Structures are given as structure tokens and as C-alpha cells.
Amino acid sequence: MPDDKIMVLPQELLILGAAVKTGMIEALRQETTYTALTKSLNLDSRAVWVVLEALADLGYVTKQGEMVTLSEEAHKMIYDSKAPNYVGFAFMHRYNMIRSWAHLPEVLDNGQPAPRDPDPENTRYFMEAMRHGAVKSAPAVAEFLLKDTVEEINVLDIGGGPLIYGTAFRAQGAKVTVLDLPPVVQLMQEKAALADITLIPGDFNQGLPSGPFDLVYLGNVCHIFGETENKELFRKASRVLLPGGRIAIVDMIRGTNPFAAVFGVNMLLNTASGGTWTLQQYTDWLTSANFQDITLQEIAGRQIITAVRTDAF
Template sequence: MQFGFAYAPPLIISAAVANKVFDTLARGAKKESEAFLVSNKPGTLAGFFSMNRVRLMQQWMKLDEVVRTGRPAEARNQEGPGTEFFSELVENIIPMSYGSALALADHLKLADATNEVRVLDLGSGSGIWGIVLAQKSPRVQVTAVDWAGMIPTTKRITQKFGVGNRFKFIEGDLLDADFGEGYDVATLGHILHSEGEDRSRKLLKKTANALKPGGTIAIGEWLVNDERTEPLNGLMFAVNMLVNTESGDTFSFNEIKRWLEEAGFKNARTLEAPGPSPLVLATKS
């Protein structure tokens, strides 16, 4: 029965969110429901669950065809379909990354910065990684890189959070865009899994070239173990990448560590942070 009705929990939550059931019950809601499912709470995931029912599950229904043909239901790692999808998604999943970005900002001791800190936010989406770092210190200046169609969304959200004047924006594919060099920090917030191994390795090398010696790269991902037997969330997300991208996947810490070392980084390590997995950090040699 558990497997036969595995589709039921997200549909039940989506229907409840769409009809504001949790809003109505807010006074008596459990702590988790009040924090994440009441639509007017700052950390709400209500928008994500509503979108999950409409956009994600439709593609998962094509899983048998995806496995048979080896082609995704929709290649959302491509700019056309990806821009439409992510323009709607990114603001709804800000709470999923906010805590991790805050942990990174604290780890970097940005509040104590006395010199300018240049941040490169790659695949910026909502801009939340750069936003949180900028909120920690007026010394932080952020360069956000994403598809041309995504940049208006990023600009709007950075203005909403009050740090838009400390962002500049570069449009383009991550492997094609010229984002320069001399950065202190680079963030890749849940980007590698949709890029796949080949593009990810190239992107890490390009990122290393953009950082100063001693600069820090921070990677948010859905990590799996070396045997690819757990955790379940990371394995399920790998199937999500199979359905929605051309070559996306989830990776282990040791895989990413090896790529980082090949790209010119050292001291690959993890930083415990709220989110599906610890952050992966490394230092440019």
C-alpha cells in the first residue's frame, strides 16, 4: 500500500495548500505546518507544493517513456523551457536555500569584513545566495549570472530584499558568459545536478579561473553516498533529473571533491547547513 499510494501525500498537501486549508487551521497548526505550509509565513513552501502538483508531477507521469527512450520529458536545463519553469519556481524555493546561505555567510565571517568582498553567484535564479551574503555586510558586491530570461526575476527579488543596488547582472549560459576574475567567493546553489558531470567539471574549472588565489567556492547539492544507496531524497532527486534534464544527476561528495581538485581547488570539505545536504566548500590553490 505504501508504494501503491506513494503519489498521494504530495497531492494531498498540494490540494490543501491550493485551498488554503492550512491557513484556515493556522491557529491550531502544528509547528511544522505553521512554518512551512501557511501561505503568509516568511518560510512558507506553499507555493512549491502548489507548483509541484501542476508542473513536476506531470513530467514524472512520463517516467516509463523517459526510461525507455533515454530522453527527458522536458529538458529544463535548456534555456527555452528552463526559463519559463524556473522563473516560476525560484521564488517559491527561497526558504530551501536561505538557511544554507546564512550558514555560509557566518562561516565566511562576512559581518566582520573590512575590505570589499566580491561574490560570483552562478545560476543565480532568485539571487538568494548573493542576497543573504549582501545582507550580512555592506562590503559585499555580487555579480549574478543566469540566462537572459531569468535576469528580470533576479533583479525584482534583489530589489525586494533591499540589496539590488549591490548587484550587477550578466546574461548567458554559464559556460559561455564572460564573468571575469578576481572574485573572493563563488556560489553554485543547486546548479551542478542539472548540468550533469561533463558541464559541471568544465564549470568548476571556469569558476576556479574566476576566483582569486585563496578564494572560496560554495556548492549546494543533493549529495548521495559513494555506493549510491542513500540517502533516499538524493536518490529520488536523481530520478527527477532523469525526467527533467538531458544529463543531470546527483553526485557524492567524493565525486565533487575529485572534480574540484582537477579544477585547481584544495581542501574540499563540508559545512553543515540547513538543507538537503551539507554545503561543499573548497579553496582555490
């Protein structure tokens, strides 16, 4: 609904994001001074002073005389994974989103995705944001999908690099294989080993691990690509499933809530063919890939489409 919410500017996120990007937050883990910080990071002294004052008044920085350091609460929020207020660097993904959303007029003009910041740290920020976003719903989704299974089942989690869903499937007794892009696998391999998850590098547009699997899980993956890629992905999934095996797709279903259409703009900005798709589109694509019994349900705030592989091969 049109209202004055559009007047809100996320200034706190923009200040904090810039402080991370310039190295200020990392440098503030040690006690330092305005002058030393400015010099060591080769930044503008007036700008550093103004931003540090804002960070201090917002509670992120503690000042004592000349000395400045990250506040205890900010330290817990960003660096202490056991703290109740921990978010890690998940907020940096939001910061990056704002940067790409500001390019919407050019995207409307030329139809090309917004320019990408090649900073390799962005993979880590993205993983942390995905983990943060999934942690509440993953146990309920895993329980919903695996509750009626009696034996240990084989799950393929495509694009499951953040490992939150994989961990939840593992907790339900499943054997879990995760496929994700090589930079993600490199970053997450250690966590995967600790969680007893097999993490495989690869591009799902090129191929899938051969399996066979009882369940193929696609969590927030179908919005990255368009009709051609999704149809082909469902066909590939169908081939690595056992007869009677299931596919489960978590995504935002266009036409069921306004958020799906808004998220479609995010995918317009960040991909060449991605978007959000209607239940009818999913139904057509799944049917053409030999799936039946297609249903849409909502579990823990997530929309889940499930379907069963037919024997028609």
C-alpha cells in the same frame, strides 16, 4: 524502507494546481459565482462545481449563497508576502514535478527527459519554490562562508537568480554578483536592484563574469549537468577567482543519504545529463580544475563542499 507511505496521493496539491493552471484561483480573487466562473474561463460546468466544492471544503474558497471567492487564508498563503503562512506559487513547482515524474516509464524506455510544459509562468513558480526552499538555510550558509573575512569580499553566485543566497551574502557585507539565465534575470531584476545585487544574464556553460572574485558560490547548480559541464564550470570558476579564493558548492551528495539518489531521478526526468554526484567525483573534478583543501560539511541541513584555488596557473 518499504511501507504503506506509497499509498498517499497528494490530492490537495493536484486540485489546487489545476485550479491555478486553469485561471480559477486568479479569478476567485474577486467575488464571483459558479456560473460566471465557468463562462469566463470557458470550462466545464460540472467539473468547475466539483472542484470548487472540494476547494471550499479544504478551506481555499469561501461560499456565500451563490457567491464564491478565495478564502482569507488562501489569499494570505498565495498573495500576501507578509503573511506567516505565505508560500506564493512555490507549490506550483511541486505540481509541475508530479506532472514530469508521471513520465518516468517513458524516460526509462527512451532515456530522454520528460516533455516540458512551455508555460512562461513556470519560471516564476520555479523561482518562488527556490526562494521558499532557501530562506531558512541561506543566512547560516552565508555566515559559515563569510565569517572569517575581514574586508568586503566579492562573491559570484552562479545560478543565484532566486536571490535568497545573494541577499544573505550581502547581509554579511559582501559585494554580490549573480549570474543566471536571461528569463530569470528579466523576472528578478527589480528585486536585485532593491537588494543591491548585480544581476547578470548569461549561460554559465558559455562564460562567467571576469571578476576577479574571492568566492564563487554554486548553489544547487551542479546537479543540472553531468561530468563534462561540471568539470568545465569548475575550470571557469577557477579562472575568475583570485589566488587563494574559494569555491563553495551546495548540492545533494550521492552516497551520503538516500535522498540524493532519489533526487537523481528528478534530474533524470528533467535534464539531458544532470544527476547527483559523489564526493569522489567532486574531488576529482575540483582537483583537475586547480582546487585543493576539499572538504564536505553540513550547515543548516545543507551539504557544502568548499575548496581553495591553488596558485598553479
